[in-house]
Amino acid sequence: LLSNYTYWKKRGVPNPPVSLLFGNLGPSLSLEKSIGEILTGIYRNFPHFLYVGYYKIRQPAIVIRDPELARNILIKEFNSFHDNDIELDEKVDPIGGKNPFVAKGNRWKISKSQVTPCFTSKKLKAMYPLIEDSVRKLIEYLQREPEAMGPDGLDTKELCAKYSTEVVASCAFGLEGKSFDEPDPEFRRMGKKIFSASPLTVIKFLLITIFPSLTKIFKLKFISDEIADYFRNIVSATLRYREENKVVRNDFLDFMKDLKSKPGEVEFTDDDVLSHTLGFFTDGFETSSAVMSYTLFELAANSDTQEKLLIEIKETLQKCGGRLDYDTLIAMPYLDAVVSETLRMHPPGLLLLRCCTKPFTLPPPRGIGTGPEVSLEVGVPISIPIYAFHYDPQYFPDPDRFDPDRFSESNKENIIKGTYLPFGEGPRNCHGQRFGLMQIKAAVVSLILNYEIKVNKKTKTPLEIDPAHLVNQPKGGIWLNFSKRTI
Numbered sequence: 001l002l003s004n005y006t007y008w009k010k011r012g013v014p015n016p017p018v019s020l021l022f023g024n025l026g027p028s029l030s031l032e033k034s035i036g037e038i039l040t041g042i043y044r045n046f047p048h049f050l051y052v053g054y055y056k057i058r059q060p061a062i063v064i065r066d067p068e069l070a071r072n073i074l075i076k077e078f079n080s081f082h083d084n085d086i087e088l089d090e091k092v093d094p095i096g097g098k099n100p101f102v103a104k105g106n107r108w109k110i111s112k113s114q115v116t117p118c119f120t121s122k123k124l125k126a127m128y129p130l131i132e133d134s135v136r137k138l139i140e141y142l143q144r145e146p147e148a149m150g151p152d153g154l155d156t157k158e159l160c161a162k163y164s165t166e167v168v169a170s171c172a173f174g175l176e177g178k179s180f181d182e183p184d185p186e187f188r189r190m191g192k193k194i195f196s197a198s199p200l201t202v203i204k205f206l207l208i209t210i211f212p213s214l215t216k217i218f219k220l221k222f223i224s225d226e227i228a229d230y231f232r233n234i235v236s237a238t239l240r241y242r243e244e245n246k247v248v249r250n251d252f253l254d255f256m257k258d259l260k261s262k263p264g265e266v267e268f269t270d271d272d273v274l275s276h277t278l279g280f281f282t283d284g285f286e287t288s289s290a291v292m293s294y295t296l297f298e299l300a301a302n303s304d305t306q307e308k309l310l311i312e313i314k315e316t317l318q319k320c321g322g323r324l325d326y327d328t329l330i331a332m333p334y335l336d337a338v339v340s341e342t343l344r345m346h347p348p349g350l351l352l353l354r355c356c357t358k359p360f361t362l363p364p365p366r367g368i369g370t371g372p373e374v375s376l377e378v379g380v381p382i383s384i385p386i387y388a389f390h391y392d393p394q395y396f397p398d399p400d401r402f403d404p405d406r407f408s409e410s411n412k413e414n415i416i417k418g419t420y421l422p423f424g425e426g427p428r429n430c431h432g433q434r435f436g437l438m439q440i441k442a443a444v445v446s447l448i449l450n451y452e453i454k455v456n457k458k459t460k461t462p463l464e465i466d467p468a469h470l471v472n473q474p475k476g477g478i479w480l481n482f483s484k485r486t487i
């Protein structure tokens with residue numbers, strides 16, 4: 001069995017010891033550790049190398065240690081690393097398979113070009129009033145929620161999930177999500193099903209990310225028929241209603257409708273629209289809501305930072321007559337530093353997963369001039385370990401300390417390129433970045449202005465990553481106390 005694990009040795013590439021059955025990812029299959037943490041361990045154990053080999057079960061893979069090489073792979077040499085190392089057959093899952101995150105080759109190009117024009121500054125500004133409306137609902141909910149002020153505090157992950165659901169319902173589907181009005185609204189229930197931590201979903205995610213070939217054999221779907229049908233009905237009914245009543249709402253669905261009506265190279269189908277609107281759930285919902293809850297946690301755990309942010313918010317509001325517009329919100333420097341530092345310590349994606357799509361020559365593992373180069377074959381997975389870079393003390397000294405000043409105007413220029421990657425990099429980077437930041441920042445500003453936030457003892461600190469989730473979530477949740485400020 002061990003003979004299967006000589007691939008890297010034969011090529012002069014170092015690799016950590018393997019377990020007979022599972023290569024290097026055993027602890028992630030037994031849900032002891034997330035893949036991101038396993039790769040961080042490998043990264044730390046090979047300090048003198050640009051990259052290290054490892055085995056995804058049986059499959060030889062590479063984890064990159066050098067930020068410059070990481071940037072080459074993500075940007076300059078994109079044609080050799082065009083696709084993500086994830087498998088979902090569009091024929092089996094026509095909705096999930098069109099999502100730019102999983103789409104490959106030309107299908108990715110088409111999907112990305114359909115969706116990118118919907119995230120320009122102009123479009124984000126048009127959606128900003130919808131975000132403000134969701135923030136208003138969030139604050140009104142807190143005002144009537146007795147648990148917010150109670151001794152046990154509030155499950156902040158759930159609070160942020162309700163808010164994010166409301167944002168998705170409003171901006172992507174043109175609906176009232178009723179997340180704050182009903183205990184178990186249907187829209188939230190269906191959204192939850194996509195990412196539920198049920199054993200079946202966990203196994204499905206593990207197969208899609210670790211055993212891509214089995215995804216094909218078992219004809220796995222990321223978006224089940226039940227979920228696709230539920231959201232398909234909403235999208236077609238809303239589009240029909242808007243058509244018949246000439247309603248314009250300036251939301252994502254309107255932008256999709258406009259794009260669909262323009263003749264393009266490739267037909268823009270109803271399933272394309274559904275796939276992109278559902279992308280708000282699959283790509284934007286868990287990520288944004290996790291970052292928002294981690295930001296609130298860090299503000300609660302660091303009262304000086306919370307105080308400093310409150311001063312910035314009050315001063316900015318005073319300057320702009322009491323109402324923040326989109327440009328002012330996005331430009332607030334301390335708010336941006338707080339969210340950026342949260343994204344360093346708690347990036348929702350712990351790694352980027354590329355795959356070699358064209359033969360490529362890697363420099364020798366210890367750097368140029370130290371031995372032979374290494375030929376990389378098509379199909380080899382390449383992991384860029386976001387989490388490991390973010391916690392490497394040579395790039396971020398004292399990495400366990402929450403310090404927004406790392407991202408002050410003067411300090412952020414000194415961050416070494418390729419070491420800070422919360423939204424990825426290059427042509428496949430996250431096009432929802434500014435939308436995600438807009439929704440997080442708008443909510444954080446109103447929450448901090450209205451409430452003083454403290455960590456409740458129910459929160460298990462230091463926070464530990466829950467390996468049962470695809471997106472970085474803390475084990476046991478985040479419980480915070482919200483006390484109304486007397487303004």
Ligand code: HEM
Nearest residue numbers: 100101283284287288349422423424425428429430432436
């Ligand atoms: C704070 C919130 C968010 C974070 C931290 C985040 C992070 C990421 C990361 C790390 C990637 C991989 C990039 C790469 O491989 O280089 C990604 C890709 C992607 N994100 Fe986000 N994301 C966020 C919000 C959103 C939102 C709101 C949307 C859409 C509504 C979105 C849609 C996507 C899509 C479709 C991709 C795949 C892009 C491609 O492969 O071309 N994300 N995101």
